[in-house]
Amino acid sequence: MTDPVHTLAVEGITVGYDDRVVVHDMTLEIAPGAVTAIVGANGCGKSTLLRAMARLLRARTGRVLLDGTPIDAMPSREVATVLGLLPQAPVCPEGIAVADLVGRGRYPHQGWFRRWTAQDDAVVEQALVATDILDLADRPVDELSGGQRQRVWIAMALAQQTDVLLLDEPTTFLDVAHQVDVLDLLVDLNRDRGTTIVMVLHDLNLAARYADQLVALTDGRLYAQGDPSDVVTEQMVRDVFGMAARVVPDPVSGTPLVLPMGRHRTGRGAQRTDDAGATVPPVELPAAQPVP
Amino acid sequence: MTAVLDAAPGTGAVVARGRRARARRRRAVLLVLVLAVVVVAVVALCVGERTYAPTQVLRVLLGEQVPGASFNVGVLRAPRVLTGVLVGLAFGMGGVVFQTMLRNPLASPDIIGVSAGSSAAAVVAITMFGLSGAALSLVAVVAGLGVAGAIYALSWRSGVQGARLVLIGIAVGAMLDSVIGYAMTRAGIYDANEALRWLTGSLNSAFWLGVGPLAAALALLLPALLLLARRLPALQLGDDAAAGLGVSPDRSRLALLLVAVAAIAVATAATGPIAFVAFLSGPIAHRLLRGTGTLLVPAALVGALLVLTADLVGQHLLVHRFPVGVVTGVLGAPYLLWLLARTNRSGGSL
Ligand SMILES: Nc1ncnc2c1ncn2[C@@H]1O[C@H](COP(=O)(O)OP(=O)(O)O)[C@@H](O)[C@H]1O
Ligand SMILES: [Mg+2]
Numbered sequence: 233m234t235d236p237v238h239t240l241a242v243e244g245i246t247v248g249y250d251d252r253v254v255v256h257d258m259t260l261e262i263a264p265g266a267v268t269a270i271v272g273a274n275g276c277g278k279s280t281l282l283r284a285m286a287r288l289l290r291a292r293t294g295r296v297l298l299d300g301t302p303i304d305a306m307p308s309r310e311v312a313t314v315l316g317l318l319p320q321a322p323v324c325p326e327g328i329a330v331a332d333l334v335g336r337g338r339y340p341h342q343g344w345f346r347r348w349t350a351q352d353d354a355v356v357e358q359a360l361v362a363t364d365i366l367d368l369a370d371r372p373v374d375e376l377s378g379g380q381r382q383r384v385w386i387a388m389a390l391a392q393q394t395d396v397l398l399l400d401e402p403t404t405f406l407d408v409a410h411q412v413d414v415l416d417l418l419v420d421l422n423r424d425r426g427t428t429i430v431m432v433l434h435d436l437n438l439a440a441r442y443a444d445q446l447v448a449l450t451d452g453r454l455y456a457q458g459d460p461s462d463v464v465t466e467q468m469v470r471d472v473f474g475m476a477a478r479v480v481p482d483p484v485s486g487t488p489l490v491l492p493m494g495r496h497r498t499g500r501g502a503q504r505t506d507d508a509g510a511t512v513p514p515v516e517l518p519a520a521q522p523v524p
Numbered sequence: 525m526t527a528v529l530d531a532a533p534g535t536g537a538v539v540a541r542g543r544r545a546r547a548r549r550r551r552a553v554l555l556v557l558v559l560a561v562v563v564v565a566v567v568a569l570c571v572g573e574r575t576y577a578p579t580q581v582l583r584v585l586l587g588e589q590v591p592g593a594s595f596n597v598g599v600l601r602a603p604r605v606l607t608g609v610l611v612g613l614a615f616g617m618g619g620v621v622f623q624t625m626l627r628n629p630l631a632s633p634d635i636i637g638v639s640a641g642s643s644a645a646a647v648v649a650i651t652m653f654g655l656s657g658a659a660l661s662l663v664a665v666v667a668g669l670g671v672a673g674a675i676y677a678l679s680w681r682s683g684v685q686g687a688r689l690v691l692i693g694i695a696v697g698a699m700l701d702s703v704i705g706y707a708m709t710r711a712g713i714y715d716a717n718e719a720l721r722w723l724t725g726s727l728n729s730a731f732w733l734g735v736g737p738l739a740a741a742l743a744l745l746l747p748a749l750l751l752l753a754r755r756l757p758a759l760q761l762g763d764d765a766a767a768g769l770g771v772s773p774d775r776s777r778l779a780l781l782l783v784a785v786a787a788i789a790v791a792t793a794a795t796g797p798i799a800f801v802a803f804l805s806g807p808i809a810h811r812l813l814r815g816t817g818t819l820l821v822p823a824a825l826v827g828a829l830l831v832l833t834a835d836l837v838g839q840h841l842l843v844h845r846f847p848v849g850v851v852t853g854v855l856g857a858p859y860l861l862w863l864l865a866r867t868n869r870s871g872g873s874l
Contacts, residue, residue, distance in 0.1 A: 288768075317768030325760045327815035329815050353540040360538075
């Protein structure tokens, strides 16, 4: 996109529900034009952070800055033309057609009196093409599979045409092939349109592989932020997920690959990390294939 | 999936074709609904103790003096039919706004006690303070808003959840029904017919005097509701998705709630809470128009059709005359039971 790249940052925000603080005094800058993944244990406040960044929750202290302006001071509709959000569990209206649901992403671009235009049709169609669901355009969303449905929601976010896109666990409930599919699609979007992507991801290995920047949280605090190879270490997995693991280079992508170690079924490789934490060469693996 | 982002730009032709097909279907169904309302209204004007030909009715409506018909049609039936249409529109539209906004078909104002609030206030205002006309409407509106606000506040737990609101609303409604019952016992001069008006709704006291204020209020409230409802499609996707689209969920809900309650209350003040019209109109409109856009206008038309048809049935097709609310009650109760049974089975969320 030719638009200037937008910046998103949080400055010392504290966010919570009722009398409970979930995110503590967090400061964070999202890398513009990059793919950022937020990782952390269940309940550590990933969704809460994302919701605060999308001004769904008001910060008790601190502020969220979009292009340097406090987001609370901006008109909602204006924010929605720059910053899109795909929540964890959006509700699908009964019987709605795919194209109509995707068309709801056009809402922020329509004023009180501006009606639907040919331009909106074109944007929706492009979003359907990008997510490869144009052939489903007139089908009711309720009849689609989980993977197809997730694409519909992503298409809706695309139709919103925002330069920053926040996604909360876009791959949950999908099988591994569809997970990779969705992540590839998001990287396409990032590469082709320069969209800044911030996503909460469950799978640490996919996060390390697909993200340019990793943000690791523990108990509502920032643990580390940076290049996945710097952030994902055995120490980090222990501190963030409370689990022993070995970290080896991913033979496919070269990014860190986390091999969890539970109490059972850990053999030779596991014992060798116990002494002194020295880097242990990975178990022999077939040579990495370049990914097409 | 890759590479398509920059290939084939997508002219919008495919999307436009599907959208136009759905719009055509919608227009066709809306046209049928409008015609049905007109036909039933004409029948209601013609049929009665004395039946007149449509041509005679037309002459009366055009202002001619027709012996007998001018009184029967012009003075008795016309305001009754007009009131029926107006309250039907209000109940239908108000109800579907509630159901869509709270994402729950049970969350209709006549199920969750909002109508009962207006009704109870109106009964108390009439029997104990002798109010009528605009003052009565105002009391009904204020009470409806108060009850809706109370239900909303009682079910608030860092956000409002549809199912909890429905349960609290049903309890509040039951309480208010007993208030209506009490007020009725205090008012000896009121006959059973009048009692039924406030418990189930009736068009028996619809005269020209009341049509003006009712029409004026709804001419303001229903367009306002249509304008505010532009946020409903975003709100339907859940609070987070709505906020992501730039719609503030709490503020939008509050605005929609205020106007919808006002419309329902104004209608309730005129005819009493005609049982289940608000509750049934939305789901019927949904069946007819599934997936072709917002349901406000179709639900309003279904509401008008339900009221007119039920009144016609209650007046002329049964052995005794029944107020319209008794007939709609008979229609709505089985659906309510079915919905409750289904909700129970699926674990409480609709
Ligand atoms: N709407 C809510 N009301 C109250 N507490 C909540 C709400 N949403 C989340 N929480 C609590 O906040 C904490 C963090 O939740 P969340 O941000 O969803 O974690 P994550 O997305 O990292 O799994 C959890 O303990 C959760 O119970
Ligand atoms: Mg979460």
